[in-house]
Amino acid sequence: MELRGAATLFLAACISCLIFLWKRKQKQQTSKLPPGPTPLPLLGNVLQLSRTHLFKSLVTLGEKYGPVFTVYLGSRRVVVLCGHEAVKQALVDHGEVFGGRGRMPTLDRIFHGYGVIFANGERWKQLRQFSIMTLRNFGMGKRSLEERITEEAQCLVEEIRKTKGSPFDPSHPIGHAIASVLSAITFGQRFDYQDEKFAHIIDAIQDLFLELSTPWTQEKQNPQSEFHTKNLVLSAVHLFFGGTEMVSSTLRYGFLLLMKYTEIQGKVQEEIDHVIGKNRSPATEDRSQMPYTHAVIHEIQRFSNIIPLGIPHAVIQDTQFRGYTLPKGTDVFCLLGSALQDPQHFINPEDFDPRNFLDENGSFKKNNAFVAFSSGKRMCLGEGLARMELFLVFTSVLQHFTLKSPINPQEIDLTPKASGFWHVSPRYKLCAHPR
Template structure:
């Protein structure tokens, strides 16, 4: 220990030795899955490309297998990949993996349905499902609203007069209006200034959480949460945007209080206010102004961006594959015709449309790793012990692109969902809505919107690319919380 190894210089070396010894001892004792050795305080962040975190985690899986431990700062996470393992965890052990893991970018504000845990999450989720179903979510009542909104969308699309335009705004407005009807009891005109502001906030947060710079800052927020709360950057803008969305919801809640009719609740907010009155004497109630605001924002955000991003990605994919568009036109003309608006009864007679929509969802993979889970109690998985409260990252994309489940996973191919006779064929590896107890409870409504909106557009228009179709890039512009389609313009030519 003499010379350059003597004196104070040996202190950090001794510290590292002790750190790694105790880390190894703790890992061995806990029986966690193997994984890359973490650095003090930083974890494994220097061993991955933070701007391509999902791709980096998939790459680590090639070395450590379908289940491995990854450290975000000092906090270990268990990463799961592949259809079979994800099914085993999220479905076969649904209760054990039903907790919500850390997602620092939004948890500093939001603890509603999506990011809640424990009894609060259970009660809010149960209430939301029952309430929204009572207003027809996934049923005929909601279908009429979706069909009506589709006609508003078509009218707006005709106003583009065949000129190139960016479809982002109009698709977001259409999907958001369905959520507005359920939550606020009203729809907005596409040029309403408040509505435009809301669309801007939602779209901005979705991009920030999936952008390269946003991923870097969010990763640092995981590692240094107390410090990063005071550092400017995208994570602070996400927080600010959530507060602005909350202000809008708060104003709507105040209006609803003035017009509330206990005998005739009109929407989700009315029902929540009535539930708050029922639980007024319960000191442990989870139904408060705070949870109402955060739950409404959760519904508004989730119900707007995922559907509109899928549609936007889907139109770009169809621009790249005109042969698929042509076959869609043929089936739509044969089953529905040009003059009757599409309805959900048509879906069972349109296997190719159904297959294309599923393949768009699979290939676009809008939420590639879902939102982090956590374990609600100690659980044994593949011979390892995952302790209660452990963060779990389910790489849903590895199920959507599992070569053992899809013949050509890297290729857009509607045949993945068709049998040899051209009938629609389900595939259990399809996890666009996640799986298990944290599966998106708005799946039925989202499926309805995707079918009616996309079919209505193609019933009325032929897609025209601004550039050579062969050069259209259908890989995402960025990939973080969501896969963001590349910006593009297209023309819609009336048929």
């Protein structure tokens, strides 16, 4: 009897699988979804996707199924776009249709669709316009904001100087410097490097991004207004958390790369000495005269590939795309990392090479596949601020210190600490020797 019961259950499971696969095939033929690996009931394609190297496993599937394909994360259908051309076509050429924000279960439980990054529809339009206006009012692109960043960069230099060349983990001081700039913008004040409460906030930010590295995870008279406390507070939180970790993680990766590639560090310092010298602080106007440093910073952003999957998008209506039909509400992963590593646009894309942003004369050259800040209507609101922070902090530190690793440079491991939706930079120690 027990054997007969087990056989019945097995037969029922097989029939259920066949029905599921038949319905999926029928639906796919009707809706003309992009191709993709066959999903399992309930599990979808999770067994074909690496939990620790999600980006790489998606790129591998792209090599098999093409630049546009479908995967299932459990029962959740996701269309994946690989390579610069597919990503550009969606985010730029069809930016309005692909302008919805896709689901991120961990963050959805926290923000519930509020705040500028995770909002959709009219809410997102109002909050984005408000955020852009507010950032400009707070000094985006103005001298006052540059002075604030320069002051914080010098505070970071003095904090590093206290190490006296001894090995230290740069995560906290770098994170504190970037967070202090954003704190001054959003809250009107900075915090001392020894402030324990602020240190806990920085740790919490880093822990949250580590968790998110896995995908399993005023106008009261206007009833249509989205300017209420929850939206405004969470938009400030988005700016603070996202801006802090994105820039600080890029800088951490950058300093690690320069310890490994010491000749590149030397060339950057030569350019700093020639253009800025040692007696004044760097200024954003120096950037145009420093093509090599400018290229190195871009290459750090490209190589570190902080958001390889991008933040999920969603199509806001039934959409025809490259011969396929994407039903309204379909989540879309635009793999920014695949654009940043597109071999048609970058030489030896898996290597760290500033020549990707230099022409034959040594002048800085733009690269259309550089989408570190995403692209289109949903591109990073704080791009201007981030670029300013990266240049001023990066050059300030290298103006005053030579960065050396406590271990042999050849032994430095550049592998991310975690690799899912975000690449979390590895933890390491460096020695900052005064120049």
